[in-house]
Amino acid sequence: MAKGTAIVSAIEIGTSQINILVGEVTGDSVSIIGRGSASSGDAVVKGEIRNMESAAKALEQALTQADDSSGNQLLRSQLVTLLISGGGVLCTSGIGTAAVRNQNGVVGEAEMNEARSNAQVIELASDWKIINTDDIYWRLDNRRVGNPLNQRGRKLEVKALIVQGHVPRLDNFANLIKSSELENAELYPVYAPICAKEGILTDREVDDGAVLIDMGAGCTDYLTAHDGGVLEAGTLQLGFDHVANDLAIGLGLSFTACRKLFENGTLKNAFEQNLNSLRIESPMGGSREIPLSQFETIIEARLREIFEEVARKVHVPGGQASGVLTGGGALYPPALEIFTKVFGIPCREGSVADASGSLTNLDSPRYSAVWGALKVAAYYYRTFYGRNREGALQNIIEGMNNIWLYLPRWIGKLWKAFKF
Amino acid sequence: MESIQVLTMKKLTVLGVGSAGCRITGILNTLPGAENLRLLGFDCDAEALKNSGLPEENRILACEKWREGRGCGGRINDGKTAAAAERETLAGVLAETPLLVVIAGLGRGFGSGAMSVIQSVTSKLKIPTIFLLNTPFRFEGSSRRKIAEQTIQVDLLPLAGAVITVPNDLLFCTLSSTVAHEEAFALADKVMAESARALAVTLCSGNRLAADYDTLSGLLNRQSSSCSIGYASVAPDDPEKERKLVENLMDSPMLGGSSKLKNADAVFLILNGGSGLSLGDARSIFENAQKYLSPDCEVLIGAGADSSWGDGMQLVAIAVKFEKSDTPERPLEPAAVPKRGKKKRSETDDEFQPDLFAAQTNEVGVMEGTPPVIVDGVNLDIPTFMRKNIPVDRRN
Numbered sequence: 001m002a003k004g005t006a007i008v009s010a011i012e013i014g015t016s017q018i019n020i021l022v023g024e025v026t027g028d029s030v031s032i033i034g035r036g037s038a039s040s041g042d043a044v045v046k047g048e049i050r051n052m053e054s055a056a057k058a059l060e061q062a063l064t065q066a067d068d069s070s071g072n073q074l075l076r077s078q079l080v081t082l083l084i085s086g087g088g089v090l091c092t093s094g095i096g097t098a099a100v101r102n103q104n105g106v107v108g109e110a111e112m113n114e115a116r117s118n119a120q121v122i123e124l125a126s127d128w129k130i131i132n133t134d135d136i137y138w139r140l141d142n143r144r145v146g147n148p149l150n151q152r153g154r155k156l157e158v159k160a161l162i163v164q165g166h167v168p169r170l171d172n173f174a175n176l177i178k179s180s181e182l183e184n185a186e187l188y189p190v191y192a193p194i195c196a197k198e199g200i201l202t203d204r205e206v207d208d209g210a211v212l213i214d215m216g217a218g219c220t221d222y223l224t225a226h227d228g229g230v231l232e233a234g235t236l237q238l239g240f241d242h243v244a245n246d247l248a249i250g251l252g253l254s255f256t257a258c259r260k261l262f263e264n265g266t267l268k269n270a271f272e273q274n275l276n277s278l279r280i281e282s283p284m285g286g287s288r289e290i291p292l293s294q295f296e297t298i299i300e301a302r303l304r305e306i307f308e309e310v311a312r313k314v315h316v317p318g319g320q321a322s323g324v325l326t327g328g329g330a331l332y333p334p335a336l337e338i339f340t341k342v343f344g345i346p347c348r349e350g351s352v353a354d355a356s357g358s359l360t361n362l363d364s365p366r367y368s369a370v371w372g373a374l375k376v377a378a379y380y381y382r383t384f385y386g387r388n389r390e391g392a393l394q395n396i397i398e399g400m401n402n403i404w405l406y407l408p409r410w411i412g413k414l415w416k417a418f419k420f
Numbered sequence: 421m422e423s424i425q426v427l428t429m430k431k432l433t434v435l436g437v438g439s440a441g442c443r444i445t446g447i448l449n450t451l452p453g454a455e456n457l458r459l460l461g462f463d464c465d466a467e468a469l470k471n472s473g474l475p476e477e478n479r480i481l482a483c484e485k486w487r488e489g490r491g492c493g494g495r496i497n498d499g500k501t502a503a504a505a506e507r508e509t510l511a512g513v514l515a516e517t518p519l520l521v522v523i524a525g526l527g528r529g530f531g532s533g534a535m536s537v538i539q540s541v542t543s544k545l546k547i548p549t550i551f552l553l554n555t556p557f558r559f560e561g562s563s564r565r566k567i568a569e570q571t572i573q574v575d576l577l578p579l580a581g582a583v584i585t586v587p588n589d590l591l592f593c594t595l596s597s598t599v600a601h602e603e604a605f606a607l608a609d610k611v612m613a614e615s616a617r618a619l620a621v622t623l624c625s626g627n628r629l630a631a632d633y634d635t636l637s638g639l640l641n642r643q644s645s646s647c648s649i650g651y652a653s654v655a656p657d658d659p660e661k662e663r664k665l666v667e668n669l670m671d672s673p674m675l676g677g678s679s680k681l682k683n684a685d686a687v688f689l690i691l692n693g694g695s696g697l698s699l700g701d702a703r704s705i706f707e708n709a710q711k712y713l714s715p716d717c718e719v720l721i722g723a724g725a726d727s728s729w730g731d732g733m734q735l736v737a738i739a740v741k742f743e744k745s746d747t748p749e750r751p752l753e754p755a756a757v758p759k760r761g762k763k764k765r766s767e768t769d770d771e772f773q774p775d776l777f778a779a780q781t782n783e784v785g786v787m788e789g790t791p792p793v794i795v796d797g798v799n800l801d802i803p804t805f806m807r808k809n810i811p812v813d814r815r816n
Contacts, residue, residue, distance in 0.1 A: 046791070237793045297805065298810075304804075
């Protein structure tokens with residue numbers, strides 16, 4: 001490891017697989033130096049850990065792979081971000097105000113942080129804690145401003161997105177990591193849609209307006225952004241496993257076979273080649289010829305329902321908004337078309353386009369969120385280790401109520417530095 | 421009206437209602453054996469009547485005086501008013517008919533609006549009537565589906581003798597999505613036309629087996645149900661016609677695949693052939709067909725022989741799936757049909773379901789044992805196609 005660099009990692013314990021990225025932070029950039037993956041098996045259901053023992057085994061396998069591919073750098077990770085999704089997360093918003101008291105009447109960092117702190121004063125149910133916050137917009141003397149820093153005014157307001165996590169469920173994830181060889185690294189939970197946004201949305205999309213859907217196996221995360229900030233975010237415990245389950249029931253196939261049709265690209269290829277039917281080999285011998293229209297009917301019904309459910313919860317922001325679909329769901333080509341029909345906006349497949357380092361072949365949309373989480377890890381590292389490390393690096397899950405871990409608007413600007 | 425009076429000389433009647441019904445009746449007019457039927461078209465749209473291909477004297481243009489041959493633009497009330505204006509005409513035309521088969525596509529103005537009028541006329545005249553109805557595609561939108569549901573639930577089910585509702589969505593079960601739009605509709609229309617002809621001919625004449633109108637209406641009246649229809653024919657010179665007839669039936673576009681037969685509570689099998697149709701042929705075909713049915717399925721068979729068939733044969737299957745009246749949980753979509761205090765066919769029959777074949781509400785597959793995802797009281801772990809009654813084919 002070169003002087004002046006640090007190792008950070010990102011972990012995604014997903015319903016279908018566990019993904020780990022190891023990155024090297026140099027200045028304002030992060031390069032991927034290692035990667036590990038393992039099937040989650042039955043360990044995770046709908047984004048939540050169901051079987052700790054299986055999860056630990058799968059995590060160990062993925063960690064070993066990541067450590068090997070990074071040249072044994074994984075265990076040197078100083079900071080680890082952990083993607084959080086599923087039913088144990090709740091997104092709300094809060095408004096905080098601060099008076100501009102300094103002599104010049106100019107907004108400084110102190111006023112901004114005070115407003116942000118006040119925005120976090122919300123009623124929390126027992127066992128729930130704030131895990132992430134993000135600015136939605138700022139107002140200075142009742143007018144909306146992009147960035148109030150150094151502007152003159154008297155009353156500063158911020159509307160912030162507040163992500164709450166259910167502590168017992170977060171503890172499950174934290175305990176899993178702590179029981180692994182990464183026990184000494186600082187662990188930060190990060191909400192999955194925010195990571196997906198950092199991973200694949202462009203500055204322009206965030207400014208013009210975007211609806212981002214990250215459809216994983218167990219959960220579908222969604223987020224809307226406009227004017228540089230996140231407006232709404234949330235998670236549905238519906239994912240591509242529901243699609244595979246529908247196919248299994250509808251066509252009398254096994255769930256595993258249906259899942260594989262997506263994972264190995266069989267269905268994608270069939271649609272791209274305009275095939276009329278798909279031959280499914282039975283493990284007991286023999287085969288079945290199933291019209292592709294049957295798959296199409298079942299998949300479209302489920303995807304449309306999931307997208308409509310998201311559409312009920314969010315507002316399409318701005319007049320120039322566009323859609324981005326990522327995660328395993330984006331591996332099914334007609335999904336983009338269904339997205340466009342439901343939301344009435346153009347949609348693109350979101351996959352990692354700006355990764356750098358020795359392992360950059362993350363072209364599958366399945367890596368969008370974990371790549372975003374690695375970027376967040378690098379940002380956290382620079383923020384806390386590079387500036388005021390003392391006292392700030394408490395473990396988030398153990399007690400981060402008073403820690404302000406916002407993702408400022410200018411992370412988008414930093415992002416440019418990651419592009420090569 | 422003089423020409424219509426002449427029509428009453430003929431007996432057995434097929435009445436196409438609305439543009440879809442007239443179109444199907446027009447196709448029926450081109451089929452062999454149709455000359456023994458009285459085929460009528462009833463619509464307020466003069467252009468649709470003309471395009472049906474029915475002879476002019478067989479067309480009944482509704483409310484010509486006020487509507488001047490214009491359609492009712494999907495407005496069900498206009499359709500009802502226009503049909504009601506011809507109540508006396510209908511009563512005159514249908515007075516002597518021993519059996520009426522009404523064909524219509526529901527979901528638009530006249531086809532749906534006229535149903536209550538026709539039902540009341542035939543009821544008053546005590547004419548045994550079979551309503552053979554298409555319900556709209558799911559993609560046509562909820563408003564059309566609601567009209568269709570309301571027509572069936574409120575206007576027909578409580579009072580009519582035999583209502584056979586066939587969802588257009590069944591077309592997706594066997595046809596590829598790449599099949600041309602026109603071709604798909606033409607196939608569906610042909611199946612409906614052939615089924616209407618087979619029903620009418622078999623029930624009214626020549627049937628020496630179990631099926632008759634009372635049996636059919638008794639079956640369909642027993643509980644709220646949804647149906648699918650299959651039709652197949654073979655050429656007279658085909659050496660394997662008995663086997664192929666049944667195989668072709670399974671590919672029929674409105675049957676929805678062999679799984680529909682396997683899951684059916686009752687199946688009405690109708691075999692028609694020429695004068696050479698032997699008892700051995702009938703036995704062989706019915707036995708072949710029954711291999712696709714579950715052992716508990718109630719089977720009604722009918723056979724008709726007519727010289728117009730030549731050596732060819734035709735097999736029609738109407739698969740009936742009853743709504744489960746003892747199911748404590750209703751299917752998960754909220755009922756769209758307002759209750760009007762009319763008599764219902766069963767305690768739980770407050771909602772039209774075009775296809776219940778796959779609707780096993782407890783089937784969540786691998787989601788069993790996981791915390792259910794409930795949104796607005798609906799368990800989203802249950803496959804979407806089941807909850808929304810989208811037909812799929814589980815054929816092996």
